[in-house]
Amino acid sequence: MRLKNFFFKKNTKVLTKNNDNLIQKNGKRAVKNDVYIKHLEEKPTLITNMVQYTPINLIMNMIDGTNVEKGDLLYGEWV
Numbered sequence: 001m002r003l004k005n006f007f008f009k010k011n012t013k014v015l016t017k018n019n020d021n022l023i024q025k026n027g028k029r030a031v032k033n034d035v036y037i038k039h040l041e042e043k044p045t046l047i048t049n050m051v052q053y054t055p056i057n058l059i060m061n062m063i064d065g066t067n068v069e070k071g072d073l074l075y076g077e078w079v
Contacts, residue, residue, distance in 0.1 A: 006043055023073075030073040037062045050074070 012018075012035075021032040033054070040046045051059055054074055061067040 006046065010039065033058070033062070033067045033072045033074045036065055036068065038065065 018034075021034060023030055023032060033050075035050075037047060037050075040050070050062070054062065058067065058072045058074075061070055061072050
Protein backbone atom coordinates (compact mmCIF):
# COMPACT_ATOMS: atom_id res chain seq x y z
CA MET A 1 0.00 0.00 0.00
CA ARG A 2 1.33 3.41 -0.91
CA LEU A 3 1.69 6.22 1.60
CA LYS A 4 -1.04 8.26 -0.06
CA ASN A 5 -3.53 5.39 0.16
CA PHE A 6 -2.66 4.73 3.80
CA PHE A 7 -3.29 8.32 4.81
CA PHE A 8 -6.43 8.48 2.65
CA LYS A 9 -7.89 5.56 4.60
CA LYS A 10 -7.02 7.44 7.80
CA ASN A 11 -8.90 10.46 6.39
CA THR A 12 -5.67 12.50 6.39
CA LYS A 13 -3.70 14.10 3.58
CA VAL A 14 -0.13 13.02 2.98
CA LEU A 15 2.12 15.55 4.73
CA THR A 16 3.35 17.13 1.50
CA LYS A 17 -0.16 17.29 0.00
CA ASN A 18 -1.54 19.26 2.94
CA ASN A 19 -0.86 22.93 2.16
CA ASP A 20 -0.92 23.76 5.88
CA ASN A 21 2.19 21.61 6.31
CA LEU A 22 4.22 23.32 3.58
CA ILE A 23 6.00 26.32 5.01
CA GLN A 24 8.62 28.75 3.74
CA LYS A 25 11.02 30.98 5.57
CA ASN A 26 13.91 33.00 4.14
CA GLY A 27 13.57 31.24 0.79
CA LYS A 28 13.80 27.76 2.35
CA ARG A 29 11.00 25.22 2.36
CA ALA A 30 10.13 22.62 4.95
CA VAL A 31 7.34 20.22 5.78
CA LYS A 32 5.70 20.19 9.20
CA ASN A 33 5.42 16.81 10.88
CA ASP A 34 1.83 16.63 12.13
CA VAL A 35 1.57 12.84 12.30
CA TYR A 36 1.60 10.96 15.57
CA ILE A 37 3.79 7.87 15.34
CA LYS A 38 1.11 5.82 17.13
CA HIS A 39 -1.16 6.38 14.10
CA LEU A 40 1.43 4.62 11.95
CA GLU A 41 1.91 1.57 14.16
CA GLU A 42 0.17 -0.76 11.70
CA LYS A 43 2.69 0.29 9.01
CA PRO A 44 6.21 -0.11 10.44
CA THR A 45 7.75 0.55 7.02
CA LEU A 46 6.30 4.08 7.06
CA ILE A 47 7.79 4.65 10.49
CA THR A 48 11.17 3.44 9.21
CA ASN A 49 10.98 5.78 6.21
CA MET A 50 10.08 8.78 8.36
CA VAL A 51 12.86 8.02 10.85
CA GLN A 52 15.37 7.61 8.02
CA TYR A 53 14.76 11.17 6.80
CA THR A 54 14.16 12.86 10.17
CA PRO A 55 16.97 14.57 12.08
CA ILE A 56 17.89 12.62 15.22
CA ASN A 57 16.82 15.40 17.59
CA LEU A 58 13.29 15.24 16.13
CA ILE A 59 13.00 11.46 16.31
CA MET A 60 12.77 11.71 20.10
CA ASN A 61 9.85 14.10 19.74
CA MET A 62 8.13 11.61 17.43
CA ILE A 63 8.67 8.81 19.94
CA ASP A 64 7.27 10.74 22.90
CA GLY A 65 4.49 12.26 20.75
CA THR A 66 5.40 15.94 21.14
CA ASN A 67 6.29 16.55 17.48
CA VAL A 68 2.91 18.11 16.67
CA GLU A 69 2.84 20.44 19.67
CA LYS A 70 6.44 21.56 19.06
CA GLY A 71 5.90 22.21 15.34
CA ASP A 72 8.64 19.84 14.22
CA LEU A 73 9.75 19.90 10.59
CA LEU A 74 10.61 17.08 8.23
CA TYR A 75 12.69 17.32 5.06
CA GLY A 76 14.27 20.61 6.03
CA GLU A 77 15.35 22.72 8.98
CA TRP A 78 15.86 26.45 9.36
CA VAL A 79 19.50 27.45 9.49
